[in-house]
Each structure stands twice: as C-alpha cells, then as structure tokens.
Amino acid sequence: MLDTIMAAVQSSVDFGIGYLGVAVGAGLAAIGAGIGIGLIGGNSVNAVARQPEASGDIRGMMILTAAFVEGTALFACAICFLLMGQVGGNVETFLGLLGK
Secondary structure (H helix, E strand, O other), X not given: OHHHHHHHHHHHOOOEHHHHHHHHHHHHHHXXXXXXXXXHHHHHHHHHHHOHHHHHXXXXXXXXXXXXXXXXXXXXXXXXXXXXXXXXXXXXXXXXXXXX
16 A cells, blocks of 8 residues: 555655655644744733733733744744755655665
8 A cells, every 4th residue: 555655656746855844844833833822812811801900011021922932933934944955865765764
C-alpha cells in the first residue's frame, strides 16, 4: 500500500522535505500565537470585570503583550521560510531514512 502511494506521489510531484517542515513549523507557530492571544484576551476581560477602574492600564498591557506574541509568531514563520531551501531530499529519501 505504501509503495503504491509513494509511486503516485513521486510520479506527480516531488515533495521537498523542506516544504513539509515549513508547513508544520508555520502551523505550530500560528496555533501557539492563537492560544497565547486567546489567553491574554480572556485574562484581561476577567481583570477588567474585577477592577473596572483599571481598564485603561489593563488594555494597554494587553495590547503590548499581544504584540509581543504576534512578533514571536511572525519571527518563527520567517525562520521556517528561510530554512525551507536549506533542507534537501524528497519524501522517498525521508522514508528511507526512517527505515520503511
């Protein structure tokens, strides 16, 4: 079954391992940023609900922290795309390394 799939993949497109790594790395960075910003937003809403008079300070800190999280995610995606061309090989070579 694996041989049939590999023959179909190799005959249609030569997937580079670098492209697969970029997809996984950028996806994980986006998921991590989404979770982080969700936690920041939820906790800031809870903080404003407890102390409405401090909403201005809380909002400022929330925006600053969310910007740091987004910057980190953007940096991770940029590194993924820079490393994309540095990893050679194809799926068949990768599976050969795994011993399949």
